Amino acid sequence: MSAKPNLTPLPGACSACTVRPFALFRVVPQARVGEIARVRSAVRLVRANETIRDTVFTLYAGWAFSWTTMPDGRRQILDFHLPGDLVERSEDGAEVSALTDASFCVLARDRLCDFMGRDPGLAMSYAEGLSRDRSRLRERLTSLGRRDAVGRLAHLLLELHGRLLRRGGADRTGAPLPLKQAHLADALGLSVEHANRALALLRRQGVASLQKGRLEILDRAELEELAGWSSAPAEPPLVTVKV
Amino acid sequence: MSAKPNLTPLPGACSACTVRPFALFRVVPQARVGEIARVRSAVRLVRANETIRDTVFTLYAGWAFSWTTMPDGRRQILDFHLPGDLVERSEDGAEVSALTDASFCVLARDRLCDFMGRDPGLAMSYAEGLSRDRSRLRERLTSLGRRDAVGRLAHLLLELHGRLLRRGGADRTGAPLPLKQAHLADALGLSVEHANRALALLRRQGVASLQKGRLEILDRAELEELAGWSSAPAEPPLVTVKV
DNA sequence: CGTTCAGTTGAAAGGCATCAATTTAGGTGG
DNA sequence: CCACCTAAATTGATGCCTTTCAACTGAACG
CATH class of the missing domain: 2.60.120.10 (Jelly Rolls)
Incomplete structure (x- = not known):
């Protein structure tokens, strides 16, 4: 041991x-x-x-x-x-x-x-x-309030992908993503089983897949469509200070 | 006119x-x-x-x-x-x-x-x-993710009542609340009809009522119970600065 | 090779949305 | 002060999305 x-x-x-x-x-x-x-x-x-x-x-x-x-x-x-x-x-x-x-x-x-x-x-x-935390939470609130399971999932995947991209932790087609399905479920207000089904749907449709800790975005346009994605950045520039 | x-x-x-x-x-x-x-x-x-x-x-x-x-x-x-x-x-x-x-x-x-x-x-x-905004959003996220309609409603009513209390805009038993049911529904991720039913339930059970722009809290213990209310303040004290 | 955890799948039950009406409350004009 | 009009609040019936319960598979590990 x-x-x-x-x-x-x-x-x-x-x-x-x-x-x-x-x-x-x-x-x-x-x-x-x-x-x-x-x-x-x-x-x-x-x-x-x-x-x-x-x-x-x-x-x-x-x-x-x-x-x-x-x-x-x-x-x-x-x-x-x-x-x-x-x-x-x-x-x-x-x-x-x-x-x-x-x-x-x-x-x-x-x-x-x-x-x-x-x-x-x-x-x-x-x-x-x-x-930034606040606007991320607002996006998520909108997800839980007004999107169905697939939409929530699509939105979260896009959000995480975007955050990773900005830090150089991802490329355009995918990124390492260490989440278990239970994490997705608990973040999205879903049961694990249903999160699984939503994920399976994205995979079957060739939109995106999350396996072995890696996210692959296969059809970004479709993923954004499912997420009701607003092209606005999730982490917008904010107040700048003059010192 | x-x-x-x-x-x-x-x-x-x-x-x-x-x-x-x-x-x-x-x-x-x-x-x-x-x-x-x-x-x-x-x-x-x-x-x-x-x-x-x-x-x-x-x-x-x-x-x-x-x-x-x-x-x-x-x-x-x-x-x-x-x-x-x-x-x-x-x-x-x-x-x-x-x-x-x-x-x-x-x-x-x-x-x-x-x-x-x-x-x-x-x-x-x-x-x-x-x-503070952030913690309020976190509370709401938890509501939309893990509470049913009645729980969400109960929680929001308690949140608003608390905020009003702190500003002297409410007393212990109630407060003026200018929200329409449509506002509640859209804040809670519900349909107007279902928000109405949840509100009706609270009223029928003698827990709380919202009518004519006024909230009455009839049974705070029960309302907190329904909301899964954590006694922690919704607007906690935060960092203090020394200048 | 048994155990455990993550991931899957199926069936049944339930909560909430939707659609359709109806009632009530306010606000307006006569 | 009453008739009228529109927004808000209700109520009922139906259907869908999601949860829940129950197995079951596969991979990692000791």
């Missing part, structure tokens, strides 16, 4: 951080990266399915997701987190778990607040992240 | 603003209210159902709501806005409309950004608002 070897990279020096261009601290000029290191209180590595206790962190490698449960135990996934995302475990009872093996930098909330207090650009970067 | 008289109050001087304690500018000390006035580019009054074109404003009186439509025309209401709320019309195609007659202060985005650039506390106040 040898422990599974650990292939997940750990975050190193902030100055050479590979995800910083997509992360909260993207606005901090190279000359001041030293200040970032002082906000980082720890570096951590977790295994898939482990729940994360830290309240504020930026994901470095791997995926995570936020979720809640109903009194009857059913789960609702609120959001998926990708490398570079700032994740906050809020006080409202939502939990955060690793979807894959993952590593991240824990931030000290008070020192982060200090930093934002000194650097309005950073505060605005923080706000941008919140704003 | 005389025009309906206008009873909606218009915002006046920022220094005496009645909603400021709940609004973005709550963090600006009285001594500096002058700076707020420079961010306000206009004061506006709209009639119920009118759509609002301004991109950033803080609602002063009346209700508003954000919404989108699917290609087939069905509407999804994304959020309701109450007096004091900062509202942004985002670039993602969502629209904002007045739910009742309403008045608001239009803000100049660039001057607002300037202000936030100078005042980190204000930037954090902005972020807090975003964060």
Whole structure:
């Protein structure tokens, strides 16, 4: 029973951080990266399915997701987190778990607040992240409210593909996607069985397939059609700050 | 056919603003209210159902709501806005409309950004608002994903009641609520008919009633039970900034 | 080679949408 | 103050989408 070897990279020096261009601290000029290191209180590595206790962190490698449960135990996934995302475990009872093996930098909330207090650009970067989260949630709300199972699935696949594309984690025809069908179901408000059927339909129709952790987009036009996709970007540009 | 008289109050001087304690500018000390006035580019009054074109404003009186439509025309209401709320019309195609007659202060985005650039506390106040929006959306997502019609309705009624309570716009047993059943339906991802049936059930069971623009909470314990209500506040306290 | 988890598939039941009317509530003009 | 008109609220019947319950398959693993 040898422990599974650990292939997940750990975050190193902030100055050479590979995800910083997509992360909260993207606005901090190279000359001041030293200040970032002082906000980082720890570096951590977790295994898939482990729940994360830290309240504020930026994901470095791997995926995570936020979720809640109903009194009857059913789960609702609120959001998926990708490398570079700032994740906050809020006080409202939502939990955060690793979807894959993952590593991240824990931030000290008070020192982060200090930093934002000194650097309005950073505060605005923080706000941008919140704003993006919000529009993603709005899209999902629309999905759950007004789309059927296939539409929801198509929409989520497009959203994730887009997010990965922007970070260089995907090409036009597909991307690695470590989600189980249970994750899709819980994110889309469906039963696992029905999520499976919707996925099977997309596959049979030659629209898209998700197998062995990889998404293949076979007919993007049709996928967008099924999703009722608005060409508008899911992560729109937001307020820009002058400092 | 005389025009309906206008009873909606218009915002006046920022220094005496009645909603400021709940609004973005709550963090600006009285001594500096002058700076707020420079961010306000206009004061506006709209009639119920009118759509609002301004991109950033803080609602002063009346209700508003954000919404989108699917290609087939069905509407999804994304959020309701109450007096004091900062509202942004985002670039993602969502629209904002007045739910009742309403008045608001239009803000100049660039001057607002300037202000936030100078005042980190204000930037954090902005972020807090975003964060609250986000947790509200998360709650709603959970509703649409995992609650049945009655549960969704119960949850939304409790959410709105709570928001009103915090602003002094409600008492423990009820509150004025200007929503039509169609608004409830479109917010909850239901048909109007089914929203009606759910509402009728709550009324028949003596749990809550919504009539003539007023919500009455008759049995809060039961309403919370139906909603799967977590005692956690819907608008939790967030990061605090030191300036 | 047994176990377990993810993925599939089928059948039956249920919740919600849809379609169709009807009633009620407000607002308007006479 | 009443008749009238339109939007909102109701109620009923029918059908579809999704859930639920029950197996069953396949792959990974010890």
